[in-house]
Amino acid sequence: MSELAHQQCIACRRDAPRVSVEEINELKPAIPEWQLVERHGIQQLERLYTFSDFRQALEFTCRVGELAEQAGHHPALLTEWGRVTVTWWTHKIHGLHRNDFIMAARTDELIER
């Protein structure tokens, strides 16, 4: 398990700080396959995972969903034939929290296992 994935997600309040540029520079190398994207002014982490058919994609969606339920933090999951796009951000703060980087690292581990 990577060090980042091993960290605890902390409860996130509305006044919690978004990650700073320095924190992004620190955290991002641990999740090299993820892209920083901005939608409607909200920074998000996004990764496309590919599979050989629809069923495998759907099964991955379900596993990420279970991970999300356990953590109490939920992504957007776009399931298509042979691909799942996972997007993490923190709704309460309209941007990225350290938790999102932890969840991205944990999502990667579902594949690596």
Added chain:
Amino acid sequence: MSELAHQQCIACRRDAPRVSVEEINELKPAIPEWQLVERHGIQQLERLYTFSDFRQALEFTCRVGELAEQAGHHPALLTEWGRVTVTWWTHKIHGLHRNDFIMAARTDELIER
């Protein structure tokens, strides 16, 4: 079961015709909650379903996924906290086939049951 949902999906070839305006006018009233949308020049059918939490949304995604596997025809499924956006179209013909209207009606029936 609505009449449209009861119809059989037929195997779709690359040279199959897209639905005509007349067919859309005939089929659309059976699925009133669905929107006709166009993305990258491709007509699609889309509906947002809402739920009271993430787990219910994820369970619905899995049920639509099973329906898709049975039919051999697959949608895009965007799962978020309390909502699932289902999009049907036919990749082979870059647009809408009668099958998509049948699958939209069957998706509605998953909720109505």
